[in-house]
Amino acid sequence: MKILILGAGAIGGYFGARLQQAGADVTFLVRSRRAAQLAEHGLAVRSPFGDFDVQPRWVEATAVREPYDLVLLTCKAYDLDGALEAIAPAMGPSTHVLPLLNGLSHLDRLAQVFGAERVVGGCCSIPVTLGPKGEVLHLAKMHRIAFGPLPGTSPDARAKLEQLHGFLSKTPVDSVLVDDMRQEMWEKFVGLCTLAAMTCLMRAAVGDIVSSEEGTALMTEALDACAGTATANGHPPREAAMGGFRRMLFDPASAGMASMLRDLEGGHRTEGRHVVADMLHRARAAGVDPGPLRAAWCHLESHELRARREARSTE
Template sequence: MKILVLGAGAIGGYFGARLLQARGDVTFLVRERRAALLRERGLVVHAADGRFKQDVQTVLASQLDAQFDLVLLACKAYDLEDAIASIRPALRGDAHVLPLLNGVAHIARLQEAFGAERVLGGSCHIPATITEEGEIAQLAPLHRIVFGLLPESGAAAKDKLQRLLALFRATPVDATLSEDIWQDLWEKFVGLTTLAASTCLMRSAVGDILASDEGAAYVQQTFDACARAAEAAGHPPRAEARTGFEQLLQQRGSTLTASMLRDIEAGAPTEGAHIVGDMLRRVQALGVEPGALRPAWMHLQSYEHRRQRDRSR
């Protein structure tokens, strides 16, 4: 099975490198500068279980053709349209695309672009970043990936996902082939949105928010609103997922923040529209009190307007 990974950043680079460890046939779709760096230094990963290096195959968008069975899409949501244009030449024949984006709105967009039968569902959980040297650093031992067939996915994709699972199981990655990937996507959407809305709005870690007089109640209210949206979509958080997220979001002294807050602090674009904005619209349609969602979305929009204005000067 020939696998194309869009980008060699923190997410695509990490999971692509692990697939290479399992002798997977992996090619990275990258820009010319990244391709040159990878040719010179290889793909270096500072993982929780030790540093390793992989020699990689790369391809530029201008060189891409329809020779792949599976496309692993690990871009940021705000780069989705550019990503769709980049991978289009590879989405021919019986190729399928497996997105690892946060949220849920991208699924419909990919189905519209490539046909519903080509689109699979996927999600990952890994704290990782790219160093100044262009190497991948795993920041904590967590490295989980889950993927599965959507109701509209073509039957031919099942064998591909089973082979992908076998590759990951030859590595330390915690990989799962889900029986209900929509459920997994919505559960992560609920927890991530609560974390992003709360920490971005308050510009503080979970523990700092909980130390305020109304912090715990406000975080819980936000989580409950997101859970109501998931329930309306037919995917209420299961008891285990609900308990896990509530423990995470109510941990006194926690230094946990959303990566979205780190994006703000770095002056970078955010996935606010795809995460907080999308969830807010769903919650408002239900007539539910949105907790931190409304002011957080205003905050994120205001930040982006200011960022764009400052860049245009």
């Protein structure tokens, strides 16, 4: 099975290196800056499960001329259109694409461009970022990846997903092949959106927030808004998922934060529109009180507008 991974960033780099470690046939589709970094340093993973290095194979978009069996999509949501253009030559009639982006709305776009039968569901829970030389820094002992067919996915995807699961099962990664992937993705959306909205709004980690006078009440309102929206959309989070979110979101000792806060504080663009605004708009449409999601999106959007204005004035 030939696997193409769009992006060798934090997520693509981590899961791609793990797949390569397990002997899978992996090629990264990267842009020139990342290609140069891979040529100079290879692909190094620093993980609490043990550090390792792989010698990656990569291509740039103009060199993709033949279909792959499976494409893993690991760009940020704001890069989706360019990424879809870049993978188009790799998408043959029987290729499937498995996105690992946070959020949900990219699924409709993928189905629109490639057809729902070629789109597989996927999500991951792992705190990971890139170091100064492009090394993958896995920040804590969580690295779960879930994937599985969506209602419209063609049946021949199953064998590929089983192979993917087989490779990942040879590594420490917590890999799960899921039957009801839309439910799984809604649950991830609920937990992540609550975490991203609250840690970005407060610019603090979970433990700092829930130790503050109003923090636990506001965190509860945010979780209720997200879970209520999922329920109104036909995907009430299961009790096991809610239990996990409560452990993650209300631990006064936790230094945990969303990758979106790392992006915000690192001066990078965020996926606020794709995650927080999308949940806010879905809450409104369903008549659910969005609670602190309004202030979180206002914070993220006004920060982005300011950055754009200041960039224009220095041009």
